[in-house]
Amino acid sequence: MGIIVQKFGGTSVGSTDRMKRVAGQIVKEKEKGNDVVVVVSAMANTTDTLVKLAGELSDYPGKREMDMLLSTGEQVTISLLTMALQHRGMKAVSLTGRQAGIRTDDVFGNAKITSIDTGRIKEELSAGRIVVVAGFQGVTEEGELTTLGRGGSDTSAAALASALKADRCDIYTDVDGVYTSDPRVVPRAAKIDGLSYTDMLRFAMMGANVLHPRAIKHAKEHGVPMIVRSSLKEGRGTVISGKVQRNDSIVGVALQEEVSVLTIHGCDGGESLILYDLDSHHIETERIRHRQGLVLIIKDQDIHLVKKIVRKYNQAYSHFDMREDVSKVCVIGSIQSSGEVKEKVTNVFHDYHIGKVSVWESSVGLSAIVDRTDVEKAARILHMHFGLDYIESKRAIL
């Protein structure tokens, strides 16, 4: 008997019928004798509908007001799911992020969890209740409502699991686990049975959309095992824990189709101000120091804000340029001997006529910027050349 955290995404709770099914899965876990804490996202499409309403009123709605608006989505889900549980005769209670004690910083739209006061949750669990918590949201010290940005509900779940020292954090989603690559792009991608936190973090940092790096870091903090699994069909999913050992150094191929490369030339120490400012806005960028200056790989969605920030410090560099409409493809894993993977990738790109902009190695693997038109082909070829196709026989031993 222990504490299990279950997280259900927007598709899993996208209708009252789906909520009834989810309630069934929760009851099953509770009936095993576990204390269950459930974290949910907004119902699918809710967020889009709210964003559309905001767009009808303002081109640049304030971030504080957007958080006020969007955090209603999860509040609707927690109350409805709790009703579904109570209807099945279960004792259950819904808690907003605030009521669940989730404190964040005040970066609206992309806040970071700073602490969790688990008092109320533990009280409710002691009273035998299933606790249904609104994911994606928290509250600042001043009582302002915040949202956690992309992957926010996963982050809420992992942070709660960690703070509660839970036995497990199950991430229910519409895929049945983590794959060696995106199966929509790479048909020979295979489900991975087990991954270490470090390898999962590599996946996440390379832009695989399954789990947000912040969520993994929270789980790693107290060694809470996470399982990424399907809410639609039974299955073992992918286990992420500290106990997984791998034989292979390369574990996957990730791709990010919509990125841009911003190069800042002639910056002499002044880049630290820029990086600090980007960090305080929680903008994720990959950063590489080249001979010609500082290179930032940024998501297309962040271009506007990044340019604004970089321009603010125009005393600190000579000039910057931007290469838009490119893509990033990554070979994920630990690179043992420097240069070896890079040479292999360069050769493969040459042989298959893939237009590359640049290639570099880092602690999470190898990244390459390629023409956007070539990225899917590049992913498929690298997946094959690094022996990831049909990986079943080589799976990790749990």
Add this chain to the structure above:
Amino acid sequence: MGIIVQKFGGTSVGSTDRMKRVAGQIVKEKEKGNDVVVVVSAMANTTDTLVKLAGELSDYPGKREMDMLLSTGEQVTISLLTMALQHRGMKAVSLTGRQAGIRTDDVFGNAKITSIDTGRIKEELSAGRIVVVAGFQGVTEEGELTTLGRGGSDTSAAALASALKADRCDIYTDVDGVYTSDPRVVPRAAKIDGLSYTDMLRFAMMGANVLHPRAIKHAKEHGVPMIVRSSLKEGRGTVISGKVQRNDSIVGVALQEEVSVLTIHGCDGGESLILYDLDSHHIETERIRHRQGLVLIIKDQDIHLVKKIVRKYNQAYSHFDMREDVSKVCVIGSIQSSGEVKEKVTNVFHDYHIGKVSVWESSVGLSAIVDRTDVEKAARILHMHFGLDYIESKRAIL
């Protein structure tokens, strides 16, 4: 220069286009140099949609969870309306009931405001911001979200106006003021220019749907004038204040179509327990002591709960009976000499063949229970016989 509280109902903020218009009205008030606090309801239909979702999950959803669900409606409106104001270049901030310091008791679904801590609102006003507050909601001492029941946003507005010692509380609605009777039933009903708090309270207690008694009581507390006016067309509306003098003792005719009469026979002191329990559930009933026992006039929507409560104390009386499917029609005003109005009404009912169940006088006027099929006719006839038709020439002097 002072503080003006403006309240906009669900129809007034029912779409983003309507919100833009409302924003215009707010800006106009702000530009007169006033501090403006805006209280809003959920967008029209939002509450119905949410209630429908809850109904798909449970026949009797828990009240705490219903409040968790429904309070999202106002939160959506405050954020969107604030965006609309900011888009017009105004400084504005949205506040949930909690953030606005609205404390309530813990009667979920029908909570009473117990206190308001205006600190945050005053801070925001001092910073030059328009403050947009979620109506209909508050928070208990334990941090649980509550809703205020019927007319809740009016109550929020009046209570805030009172706590802020506002100069005025404008209730924007889809009618242009308070009428001598419901114009859909009584075509010769006329708009009233001014009413005293006491007369307005009489209207509200007799079931006129314009303002909830609680709202009026809050305004009366600190003598804040309220104006009931249309959000669709300009006009003076109906002013409710302590300064209004009337020449007429009878000010209107109200009707409640869906009521039932519950008579408790042979109760000997035990009724106080029942009344206390009804009060703690905030159920509004009119109570009359007859020879045969205690008579309660209850709204059809409360029948289920009232019966449950009355049955709980079945030691305290011999039996009760219930007359369902009747209506109440009221002559509103101060009755100077006892029996006079009652005689007149009884004669009128006799002359016009209106099937009456009972008639009694009270401090707010005269009430009659009649057959549901006769109630509209009864209202029209009483309106005429008490000289309320074409009332223009006799309006109150402000």
